[in-house]
Amino acid sequence: MSLEIKYMVTIKINGKDYSVEKGKSLLDVSLALGFDIPHFCFHPALGSVGACRMCAVKKYRDADDQKGRIVMSCMEPVADGLIISTEDEEVKTFRAAVTEGLMTNHPHDCPVCDEGGECHLQDMTVMTGHNYRKFDFKKRTHKNQYLGPFVLHEMNRCIQCYRCVRFYRDYAGGKDLNVFGSHNHVYFGRFEDGTLESEFSGNLVEVCPTGVFTDKTAHKHFTRKWDLSNAPSICTHCSLGCNTIAGERYDSLRRIRNRYNQEVNGYFLCDRGRFGYEFVNNEKRLKQAFIRQKNNVLTPLAEKEIVDKIKKQLYNSNKIVGIGSPRASLEANYSLLSLTGTDNFFHGISEKEFQLTKMALKYQQHSGVRIPTMKQMENADVTFILGEDLVNTAPRMALAIRQSARNILNEDAGIRRIPEWEDQAVRDLGQLSSSHIYIASPVKDYLDDIAKKSFKGSYSDITALAAVIAKLIDKEAPEPPKHTKAIKELAREMADALKHAKNPLIVSGISSGDTALLQATFNISTALLKSKVNPMLGIALHESNSMGLALLPGESLQKASYTAKNENIDTLIILENDLYRRDDSILIDELIQKSNNVIVIDTLENKTTQKADLLLPASAFSESTGTLVSNEGRAQRFYKAVFNKNEAVRDSWRWINELKKIHNNKFKGWDNIDSLFYSLTDDIPVFSNLKGKFPDAGFRVLDRKIPRQSIRFSGRTSMYANLSVSEKKLPQDPDSPFAYSMEGFQENPPSSLVPFYWSPGWNSVQALYKYVDKANGPLKGGNPGVLFLDSLSSEQAKYFNITSNEPGITGKDELVIFPVYQIFGSEELSSEASGVSERIKKPFLLLNSDDITKIKASAGDIADLEINNTIISIEIVMDNNLKPGVAGVSVQLPGMPYLALPARGKVHIN
Amino acid sequence: MEKPLTEYITPGSPPLSLNEYRKAGGYKGVDKALKTMAPAEVTEMIKTSNLMGRGGAGFLTGLKWSFVPMDEKDKPKYLICNADEMEPGTFKDRYLLEGNPHQLIAGMIVAAYAIQAETAYIFLRWAYKKAEKTIQKAISEAYKAGYLGKNILNTGFNLDIHLHTSAGRYICGEESALTNSLEGKRAIPRAKPPFPAISGLFGRPTVVNNVETLSWIAHITNKGTEWFKNLSISGTGGTKLYGVSGRVKNPGLWELPLGTTIREILDVHAGGMAEGYKFRGLLPGGASTDFLIEDHLDVQMDFKTVAAVGSRMGTGTMIILDDKTCPVAFVRNLENFFALESCGWCTPCREGLPWIEKILGAIEEGRGKMEYLDTLKFQTKYLAPGHTFCAHAPGAAEPLQSGLKYFYDDFVRHINEHKCPWR
Amino acid sequence: MLTEEELNEIREEVKMYPIPSAACISALKIVQEHRKWVSDDAIKDIAEELGMSNEEVDGVATFYSRIYRKPVGDNVILICDGISCMIMGYESIYEQVKEKLGIGFGETTADNRFTLLPISCLGDCDHAPSMMVNNDHYNELTKEKVMDILSKYK
Numbered sequence A: 001m002s003l004e005i006k007y008m009v010t011i012k013i014n015g016k017d018y019s020v021e022k023g024k025s026l027l028d029v030s031l032a033l034g035f036d037i038p039h040f041c042f043h044p045a046l047g048s049v050g051a052c053r054m055c056a057v058k059k060y061r062d063a064d065d066q067k068g069r070i071v072m073s074c075m076e077p078v079a080d081g082l083i084i085s086t087e088d089e090e091v092k093t094f095r096a097a098v099t100e101g102l103m104t105n106h107p108h109d110c111p112v113c114d115e116g117g118e119c120h121l122q123d124m125t126v127m128t129g130h131n132y133r134k135f136d137f138k139k140r141t142h143k144n145q146y147l148g149p150f151v152l153h154e155m156n157r158c159i160q161c162y163r164c165v166r167f168y169r170d171y172a173g174g175k176d177l178n179v180f181g182s183h184n185h186v187y188f189g190r191f192e193d194g195t196l197e198s199e200f201s202g203n204l205v206e207v208c209p210t211g212v213f214t215d216k217t218a219h220k221h222f223t224r225k226w227d228l229s230n231a232p233s234i235c236t237h238c239s240l241g242c243n244t245i246a247g248e249r250y251d252s253l254r255r256i257r258n259r260y261n262q263e264v265n266g267y268f269l270c271d272r273g274r275f276g277y278e279f280v281n282n283e284k285r286l287k288q289a290f291i292r293q294k295n296n297v298l299t300p301l302a303e304k305e306i307v308d309k310i311k312k313q314l315y316n317s318n319k320i321v322g323i324g325s326p327r328a329s330l331e332a333n334y335s336l337l338s339l340t341g342t343d344n345f346f347h348g349i350s351e352k353e354f355q356l357t358k359m360a361l362k363y364q365q366h367s368g369v370r371i372p373t374m375k376q377m378e379n380a381d382v383t384f385i386l387g388e389d390l391v392n393t394a395p396r397m398a399l400a401i402r403q404s405a406r407n408i409l410n411e412d413a414g415i416r417r418i419p420e421w422e423d424q425a426v427r428d429l430g431q432l433s434s435s436h437i438y439i440a441s442p443v444k445d446y447l448d449d450i451a452k453k454s455f456k457g458s459y460s461d462i463t464a465l466a467a468v469i470a471k472l473i474d475k476e477a478p479e480p481p482k483h484t485k486a487i488k489e490l491a492r493e494m495a496d497a498l499k500h501a502k503n504p505l506i507v508s509g510i511s512s513g514d515t516a517l518l519q520a521t522f523n524i525s526t527a528l529l530k531s532k533v534n535p536m537l538g539i540a541l542h543e544s545n546s547m548g549l550a551l552l553p554g555e556s557l558q559k560a561s562y563t564a565k566n567e568n569i570d571t572l573i574i575l576e577n578d579l580y581r582r583d584d585s586i587l588i589d590e591l592i593q594k595s596n597n598v599i600v601i602d603t604l605e606n607k608t609t610q611k612a613d614l615l616l617p618a619s620a621f622s623e624s625t626g627t628l629v630s631n632e633g634r635a636q637r638f639y640k641a642v643f644n645k646n647e648a649v650r651d652s653w654r655w656i657n658e659l660k661k662i663h664n665n666k667f668k669g670w671d672n673i674d675s676l677f678y679s680l681t682d683d684i685p686v687f688s689n690l691k692g693k694f695p696d697a698g699f700r701v702l703d704r705k706i707p708r709q710s711i712r713f714s715g716r717t718s719m720y721a722n723l724s725v726s727e728k729k730l731p732q733d734p735d736s737p738f739a740y741s742m743e744g745f746q747e748n749p750p751s752s753l754v755p756f757y758w759s760p761g762w763n764s765v766q767a768l769y770k771y772v773d774k775a776n777g778p779l780k781g782g783n784p785g786v787l788f789l790d791s792l793s794s795e796q797a798k799y800f801n802i803t804s805n806e807p808g809i810t811g812k813d814e815l816v817i818f819p820v821y822q823i824f825g826s827e828e829l830s831s832e833a834s835g836v837s838e839r840i841k842k843p844f845l846l847l848n849s850d851d852i853t854k855i856k857a858s859a860g861d862i863a864d865l866e867i868n869n870t871i872i873s874i875e876i877v878m879d880n881n882l883k884p885g886v887a888g889v890s891v892q893l894p895g896m897p898y899l900a901l902p903a904r905g906k907v908h909i910n
Numbered sequence B: 001m002e003k004p005l006t007e008y009i010t011p012g013s014p015p016l017s018l019n020e021y022r023k024a025g026g027y028k029g030v031d032k033a034l035k036t037m038a039p040a041e042v043t044e045m046i047k048t049s050n051l052m053g054r055g056g057a058g059f060l061t062g063l064k065w066s067f068v069p070m071d072e073k074d075k076p077k078y079l080i081c082n083a084d085e086m087e088p089g090t091f092k093d094r095y096l097l098e099g100n101p102h103q104l105i106a107g108m109i110v111a112a113y114a115i116q117a118e119t120a121y122i123f124l125r126w127a128y129k130k131a132e133k134t135i136q137k138a139i140s141e142a143y144k145a146g147y148l149g150k151n152i153l154n155t156g157f158n159l160d161i162h163l164h165t166s167a168g169r170y171i172c173g174e175e176s177a178l179t180n181s182l183e184g185k186r187a188i189p190r191a192k193p194p195f196p197a198i199s200g201l202f203g204r205p206t207v208v209n210n211v212e213t214l215s216w217i218a219h220i221t222n223k224g225t226e227w228f229k230n231l232s233i234s235g236t237g238g239t240k241l242y243g244v245s246g247r248v249k250n251p252g253l254w255e256l257p258l259g260t261t262i263r264e265i266l267d268v269h270a271g272g273m274a275e276g277y278k279f280r281g282l283l284p285g286g287a288s289t290d291f292l293i294e295d296h297l298d299v300q301m302d303f304k305t306v307a308a309v310g311s312r313m314g315t316g317t318m319i320i321l322d323d324k325t326c327p328v329a330f331v332r333n334l335e336n337f338f339a340l341e342s343c344g345w346c347t348p349c350r351e352g353l354p355w356i357e358k359i360l361g362a363i364e365e366g367r368g369k370m371e372y373l374d375t376l377k378f379q380t381k382y383l384a385p386g387h388t389f390c391a392h393a394p395g396a397a398e399p400l401q402s403g404l405k406y407f408y409d410d411f412v413r414h415i416n417e418h419k420c421p422w423r
Numbered sequence C: 001m002l003t004e005e006e007l008n009e010i011r012e013e014v015k016m017y018p019i020p021s022a023a024c025i026s027a028l029k030i031v032q033e034h035r036k037w038v039s040d041d042a043i044k045d046i047a048e049e050l051g052m053s054n055e056e057v058d059g060v061a062t063f064y065s066r067i068y069r070k071p072v073g074d075n076v077i078l079i080c081d082g083i084s085c086m087i088m089g090y091e092s093i094y095e096q097v098k099e100k101l102g103i104g105f106g107e108t109t110a111d112n113r114f115t116l117l118p119i120s121c122l123g124d125c126d127h128a129p130s131m132m133v134n135n136d137h138y139n140e141l142t143k144e145k146v147m148d149i150l151s152k153y154k
């Protein structure tokens, strides 16, 4: 860790002295001190550009200066002795005039605007006191664009703060949104109507201070911010554990918004995380239990019969086998484990994924390498990404790494006295210099545009490159395989860069399915550790609880099917897992056939639920409470936002609780999530660190619960006034300290329990300023989540002898096929969300043009792809990033069977 | 009276070729600087000469250069000649560009040498088609003669000069917007600091100077600082190109000692008001300067003296308001221009100027209200320097605020009579 | 598709700058010089040539007033309505042209021969009123002179 030295200086604001950090912007420190300084173009993550002129304050030369002059606080570096006023009359008039100017063209459509009630412009209009409209001429108007399924566009509401393009282009690297025109006819949009291409487009909804960009998915079931019941939640669509806020009304999930966690997602989510939630409203949703009848048809099972049927099913069960899931909570998985016992619990993932995950976990725990938060990744000075297409497998991590590109500039900026936060100036300064990000991947990468070098090759090429680098860093590293001169040269440059880095970052993941690649990645890390460079290692896993599951005992799916071969399984319980996505269908079919009874617990109908003898409907993440462990080993709780009135739908662990009580009459059952969690932390040693780390259901602040709703003057909601004027009794939540109302403790709750951002005067998301001690700093009371694994790191890092490798080419018509993941489509649950499903591509096969010619095909043709005796018809897409002889196939997309990759395969056209 | 800048310019005939200009002694300043002076000495000399930038703001040229870091590692660095000249009423640079391009190139070589820039750009206004040709020709002559390219005059100094023609937009004249434009971007100004000398074109140390400023450089290295200082009346140094447009007998452009009075320029050189027209006021240095009136005619046209009476010398090209032109229409015309030419980046300018323009339109067309005048007055204060991101809007406010001051009755008459009294 | 000639000219411009995108404005001007205006397709072609997105090129194209993103006639007349020309009576020149061609500012004649646009200042202030037709400047205009000038353009 680089030592951060802070110099404090004293400044005077409104006649009072404050000690603040030198060199920050005045706006930044003033907001942190609690001053409500209006602003638009500033955003803590995007820095200052001084465009909107809203943040004006008075600056005085010295104590004798009575007049002072107006300066923009966002552009003013804090220096010792600075004297300012935020309340001077001239300044107040000026700010009101800025609002007045903005309002000359802003429509008065707040009642029909989705931003209404959480609008930064509304906040600022009230705050600056502009309330009488003098402008009596025509407003300019714009046409709106179709921007795809996620984002709605209403350009007339634009106040030209430029935040959208600064986020979309400068921060997220998007190219298809820009500003057009000039003077007071500037337009923010695309070149032509069409879907916004950036994987992070949804952040525009929160970045835009007005209603120009709003959430199109939420629009269909729109609810004002003040009417939402909220709960802190965790994104369930990849392994990174981004923090979210789930908002409910009328018993349904309405919206997902970003929940700030300085160390994890900061202010931003990816589009899969923001818009994937709608799977909970999908018609495939299981709303009741089903049982398989003699005629082999699954038919609905009445509520009162369920327990009877379970009893019957479990009655003769000696051998009960449980299949857990990387997308189910720790509690759900553990409850199943405790029912079946360790020997009969399996992780519900392929052998390959199981091994790779374990290997990653073991290396991370025992090498002493630093496991970075995403915030720390932003501070890397040299980064090397190997074979992991992050934007498609761990999108938010790719966005974090993009930010690291400018670290190299900050030093130069420092010499030239350009403060880091003066965003445009730093970007202008860096135009001719490149980042220190290196990428090695078979396909085009999201970060290629800013990479110093982006090496394109097969997994074995990447492995070779990594092995050479390790060897160059440390002579003791294993001998690299044969490699080309180009690889050698690149390796030299990179080894040199890594060795001299202060804060190097190595990144890979398990999506390649390539053991050798991962081993070679770890070897670079080991080589650095041995040369006394302290690297960070980021490994992307597959799912929201891949890490949590890996920490539990148990084996892979393949092992489960071996068991089935040897012994009869009386009851097979499959927890929140479509096994056909996880492993070969023959293997899964066999496992299911060998089991007398199959109980499946899940939220959505899928291929596996169709095989159930007893199908139990599980609540989704938004309707339950539980704990997930992210890829960095951070345990985080998500809380129930939606009260599910349908009692047939229950938390998975509550079903298993039933099963266990029936199976084992000594078992008293868990009363709530807390008692289950106590068993877990008592039972499984690695989790003992988590004991008492999450506020339990009995947690109160000054004897009061934490309200899920923000306060309003109207008091109760009268939600059902059309039915009855008396408020119904509010539902009780046995698993959390949250109340289903606006009543309870009114100040900031502990950071992990913040369900919404609101503060007097700040209805917009900017209310977040009141929840942190300083902009971009940790939440008051510390960032949510518990890192409980790092204490295990002790042993010396060791080298792997790179064992297996991606299949080399043998047959002359054969290609090496590697998996290509897609942000939209390769993850199961989000694919069932209506907006996301519109973005899913048809399955495709990426081929180099040479290989296309070789098989006498052309791009767009449907080819037969043959891998391990499976033949799939699939569309050919030309991609000359690939080298000849290597092909990529989209995996996990709807309609794609499970494929064990990388593998050798043949492509032909009939 | 010496007229170094225009000595070799004969309107209507082609400019001197490189050889002709060299024979006339035009490149002597280059030879002297590159062969006998260190870069820092050149900068020091320009500093001593007290040369003030002729682009409008009058910033000291030598001082500007001295901010450029001079370490080897600070390369590449750039020199930019600002030949955008899009301020209404301004046409002085054009005269130099068309009339004596080698004078500019010689100056640029010395300037680039002083800051050790190896690439220079001339950013030329789109409309100057003739200048485009003369400059292009002059540049290629200079390459052939070894004044540009590698190892100039065997001194080891390299310089390329490229000509960039603009695509319109007044804001391109603002040096940091110009920089963005040269980078192929929207011409939005940049925040200062960092000043271009620290981070300019492509983020590299850059000096931006006006055509007239740069045209002086080789003269000064050739003839010395004393000679330069003695050229002016007011002691500031040098001569100045003064221009007059509007209803005068003889509109035009003259090179006169810096500090010549407005009256002399107007009466002697421009021949006084045209037959049948009376003088009411003038903008001393382009559209973005404050009105001066009868009372100010004896003011010397120099940066300080004009500033002392509440205006700016700007570019030194005056626009005359006569009695047959409606002052409201005059100001409206200007504000129309400024509103249209706002880059759209900062709020006060982007939203304020169109409002002003709409009000002036309404007043001129007889739809004015008295409360509009309060709004106008407020807007001129609101668009003050420092309040906006760059100097465009404050410049736009100048003719309006002074127009309201000197011609207030005319505004009121429009409102009361519900029509323009001049129509 | 950009023509060979256009491409060559653009590539020549690119050499002037350390990064290709810096030649964006020049590329737009080159295309306009050849085709009178810059179509959506031309934006896409320029974007591809310079390694930029369509949005990046069009963001620049729409900023600058002298890049035409809509079709114009064979000849473009720019009548200066800047301050000096206003004082010197550009309005009567404009009226004359309007009457003669039957179009106002922002319009194109039915036969596509002329497009008429206002321009604020051409740098001919001491010889106002002035105008430009295509690349030619005309000064000290009178009603008669304007008629002569227009007849020169086919």
Ligand SMILES: Cc1cc2nc3c(=O)[nH]c(=O)nc-3n(C[C@H](O)[C@H](O)[C@H](O)COP(=O)(O)O)c2cc1C
Pocket (backbone or CB within 6 Å): B052, B053, B054, B055, B056, B057, B058, B059, B061, B082, B083, B084, B085, B086, B087, B170, B171, B172, B173, B174, B175, B176, B208, B209, B210, B211, B213, B214, B390, B391, B392, B395
């Ligand atoms: C809106 C605006 C327009 C400007 N236009 C020009 C211009 O056309 N030509 C010019 O030389 N300077 C112009 N300037 C001044 C430049 O920013 C810069 O100060 C000047 O080029 C520096 O040259 P100098 O130091 O030689 O005077 C303009 C400034 C502003 C704020």
Ligand code: SF4
Pocket (backbone or CB within 6 Å): B171, B189, B341, B342, B343, B344, B345, B346, B347, B349, B350, B388, B389, B390, B391, B392, B393, B394
């Ligand atoms: S004052 Fe503001 S909007 Fe106007 S030109 Fe300058 S930066 Fe652009």
Ligand code: FES
Pocket (backbone or CB within 6 Å): A038, A039, A040, A041, A042, A049, A050, A051, A052, A053, A054, A055, A056, A072, A073, A074, A075
């Ligand atoms: S926040 Fe300071 S100018 Fe916009």
